Amino acid sequence: MAVSGWFGRKRKDGSPAEGVPDGIAVKCSSCSQILFVRDFERNQKVCTKCGHHHRLNAHERLEITVDEDSFEEIDAVLQSADPLLFPEYREKLHKAKNTSTSSEAVITGTATVEGFPVVIGIADFTFMGGSMGSVVGEKIARAIEVGIEKRFPVIMFTASGGARMQEGLLSLMQMAKTSAAVGRLGTNGIPFIVVLTDPTTGGTYASYSCLGDVILAEPGAIIGFAGRRVGNQEVGVKLPDNFQTSEFQLEHGMIDRIVPRKDLPLALKTLLEFFALSAVKESVIAGN
Amino acid sequence: MQGTNFDFEKPIAELEAMIASLKSVEGRSKAAAEGIDIDTAVEPLELELHRVMEKVYGNLSAWEKTQMARHKDRPYSLDYIRLIFDDFFELHGDRLAANDEAIVGGLAKLNGQPVVVIGQQKGRDLKERQRRNFGSARAEGFRKALRIARLAEKFRVPLFTFVDTAGAAADLRAEEHGVSEAIARNLMEFSLLRIPVIVTVIGEGGSGGALGVAVGDRVLMLEHSVYSVISPEGCAAILWRDKAMANEAADALKLTAQYAHQLNLVDEILPEPLGGAHRNVTDMALTLKEALVRHLNELSGSGETTLVDGRYSRLRSMGVFQEKVSR
Numbered sequence: 001m002a003v004s005g006w007f008g009r010k011r012k013d014g015s016p017a018e019g020v021p022d023g024i025a026v027k028c029s030s031c032s033q034i035l036f037v038r039d040f041e042r043n044q045k046v047c048t049k050c051g052h053h054h055r056l057n058a059h060e061r062l063e064i065t066v067d068e069d070s071f072e073e074i075d076a077v078l079q080s081a082d083p084l085l086f087p088e089y090r091e092k093l094h095k096a097k098n099t100s101t102s103s104e105a106v107i108t109g110t111a112t113v114e115g116f117p118v119v120i121g122i123a124d125f126t127f128m129g130g131s132m133g134s135v136v137g138e139k140i141a142r143a144i145e146v147g148i149e150k151r152f153p154v155i156m157f158t159a160s161g162g163a164r165m166q167e168g169l170l171s172l173m174q175m176a177k178t179s180a181a182v183g184r185l186g187t188n189g190i191p192f193i194v195v196l197t198d199p200t201t202g203g204t205y206a207s208y209s210c211l212g213d214v215i216l217a218e219p220g221a222i223i224g225f226a227g228r229r230v231g232n233q234e235v236g237v238k239l240p241d242n243f244q245t246s247e248f249q250l251e252h253g254m255i256d257r258i259v260p261r262k263d264l265p266l267a268l269k270t271l272l273e274f275f276a277l278s279a280v281k282e283s284v285i286a287g288n
Numbered sequence: 289m290q291g292t293n294f295d296f297e298k299p300i301a302e303l304e305a306m307i308a309s310l311k312s313v314e315g316r317s318k319a320a321a322e323g324i325d326i327d328t329a330v331e332p333l334e335l336e337l338h339r340v341m342e343k344v345y346g347n348l349s350a351w352e353k354t355q356m357a358r359h360k361d362r363p364y365s366l367d368y369i370r371l372i373f374d375d376f377f378e379l380h381g382d383r384l385a386a387n388d389e390a391i392v393g394g395l396a397k398l399n400g401q402p403v404v405v406i407g408q409q410k411g412r413d414l415k416e417r418q419r420r421n422f423g424s425a426r427a428e429g430f431r432k433a434l435r436i437a438r439l440a441e442k443f444r445v446p447l448f449t450f451v452d453t454a455g456a457a458a459d460l461r462a463e464e465h466g467v468s469e470a471i472a473r474n475l476m477e478f479s480l481l482r483i484p485v486i487v488t489v490i491g492e493g494g495s496g497g498a499l500g501v502a503v504g505d506r507v508l509m510l511e512h513s514v515y516s517v518i519s520p521e522g523c524a525a526i527l528w529r530d531k532a533m534a535n536e537a538a539d540a541l542k543l544t545a546q547y548a549h550q551l552n553l554v555d556e557i558l559p560e561p562l563g564g565a566h567r568n569v570t571d572m573a574l575t576l577k578e579a580l581v582r583h584l585n586e587l588s589g590s591g592e593t594t595l596v597d598g599r600y601s602r603l604r605s606m607g608v609f610q611e612k613v614s615r
C-alpha cells in the first residue's frame with residue numbers, strides 16, 4: 001500500500017524506487033503511475049491518476065487537519081516500557097523511535113480545526129504499525145478526559161494494525177480502557193468524531209474506533225476485525241472484492257460516510273459547527 | 289478416561305494405569321494367590337502419583353496451561369451455571385437478527401437471590417461445537433450478551449459472566465454484521481452498567497472476543513485458565529512465521545492467570561482440583577461459587593456511582609509505561 005520512495009527517502013531495502021530517479025518522482029503502488037513528488041504532495045498524497053489515498057504519518061495528517069500553529073501536544077513524555085520482557089520489543093521500540101516521525105503510535109493534543117477548539121488524536125502507522133499498547137491507550141484515555149474537562153469535542157484519526165502483541169494482556173486491556181473513556185465522554189454529552197484511515201484493524205477497530213458519534217472513513221482504507229487472511233473463512237465462501245474496506249463497512253452500516261481527503265476539512269467543519277450550536281451547557285457527571 | 293492426554297501428563301497416565309491394573313479383578317486375584325494385600329501394596333504408588341501430580345500441575349508452562357484451558361473435558365459455562373445457580377432460565381436472541389449460541393445467558397438464582405448470568409459456550413461434541421461455532425461469537429452473540437446484561441441493570445440485579453473462547457468469529461458474516469462494533473459497544477456499555485459485574489475466566493480468554501463480555505468490577509481466573517491478546521499460534525506465526533512455536537510464544541505472551549494477577553489485571557486466582565477442573569467439576573464449582581458469593585458481598589454495599597466510578601478507575605489503572613522526559 002505504501003508508496004515507494006516518497007519524498008525521495010530511501011526505501012526499506014535502501015534502494016531508490018525502481019527505475020525512478022530518487023527524490024523527484026514516485027510510483028503509485030495502486031496504479032503504478034509515475035507521479036512527480038511535487039504534484040503528489042500537493043495533492044496530499046492522493047494519487048492524481050487513480051485517486052488512491054496513500055498513508056500519511058501523524059505529522060503530515062496534523063498539518064492538513066488543524067489550523068496553523070494551533071496544536072499543543074499533550075503527554076508526549078509517555079514512553080513504552082517492556083513489562084513482559086518480550087522478545088525483540090526493546091529493539092523494535094528503539095527502531096521505531098529512530099525511523100518514525102512520532103515518539104509513539106499516537107500523538108494527542110488540543111488544537112483548533114476550522115476555528116473550533118478540539119482535542120485531537122492522530123495515530124501514526126509508521127510507529128510499530130500504529131499498534132495500541134499501554135502508552136497509546138493511556139494517551140487516548142487522557143486526551144478524552146481533557147475533552148471532558150475542557151468540554152471540547154474529541155476527534156480521533158485512526159491507523160493501526162491492532163493491539164500491540166508485545167505488551168500481552170496489558171495491550172488487550174487498552175481496548176477496554178479507551179472504550180470506557182469514550183463512554184464517559186458520552187455521558188458528559190461531548191461529541192466524539194472518528195476518522196478511519198488506512199489501515200484500521202483488530203483491537204483498535206474493535207474498541208474506540210467503532211464508538212464515534214459520527215464515523216468517517218477515507219476511501220479505500222482497509223477497515224476490519226481480523227485481516228483477510230487471519231479470518232478463518234468457511235469453505236466455499238467467496239469474499240467480496242471490497243471485503244474489509246471503507247466501502248464494505250459503509251455498505252454494512254458500520255460507518256457514516258466515506259470522505260475523500262480533500263473534503264475532510266469541510267466535513268469536520270460542518271460537524272464541529274453543528275456540535276458547537278448544540279453543545280450541552282451544563283456538566284453531566286458520569287455515573288449519576 | 290481422566291483425560292490424561294497431554295505429553296506432560298504421561299508420567300501421571302502411566303502411574304494411573306499401573307494402579308488401575310493392580311487394582312483390577314485380575315490384579316487382585318494374582319495378588320491374592322501370592323498372599324499380598326493389594327490396597328496396602330498400592331499405597332506407595334498412590335502417594336507417588338499424588339506427588340507427581342502436584343509437581344506437574346504446580347509447574348505447568350504457559351503452553352501447557354493453554355492446553356489445559358482448551359482440554360476437551362474442561363467444564364464449560366453451562367456446567368458451572370447448572371452447578372452454581374438455581375432455576376436457570378435461559379434466554380435467547382439479540383432482538384435484532386439472530387440467536388448466537390456461542391453465548392448463553394439468562395435469569396437465575398444464587399443462594400435464593402435473583403441474578404443474571406452470561407457465558408461463552410463451546411460445544412462438547414462435534415455437532416454442538418458447530419452449532420455454537422466452537423465458542424466463537426459473532427456480532428449477534430455480543431449483542432445478545434449486551435441485551436441480557438441490560439436486563440440485569442434494569443432490574444438492579446448482579447451480573448455474572450463466564451469467559452471461555454478462542455476468540456470472536458472472524459468470518460465474512462461476523463464482519464458483515466459488525467463484530468468489531470458489537471465488541472466495542474460491549475466494552476463501553478459494560479463499563480457503565482449500574483450493577484455489580486463479576487467476570488470469571490474459566491478456560492480460554494481469547495483476545496477481544498473474551499474481553500467483549502469481560503469488563504467488570506471483579507475479574508477472577510481459574511488456576512489453569514489463560515487470557516491473552518493473541519493466541520500462541522497466531523503470535524508464533526507473526527514472530528517466527530511458524531505456528532509450531534506456540535510453546536515459545538505462550539511463554540513470551542505470559543498468558544497465565546498467575547501473570548495476569550501479578551500485573552493486577554485480575555483480582556483472584558481460584559485453585560483448581562489437582563489435575564485440573566475437569567477431574568472434579570463439583571469441587572471446582574464449589575470453589576467458584578464461594579468466590580462469587582464473597583466478591584458479590586463485598587460489592588453489594590456500594591452505591592451505583594461508586595460501582596461505575598470504581599470500574600472506570602480499575603480500567604484506567606491498567607497499563608505499564610514510563611512518564612518522563614527522554615534525553
Ligand SMILES: [Zn+2]
Nearest residue numbers: 028031047050
Ligand atoms: Zn494511482
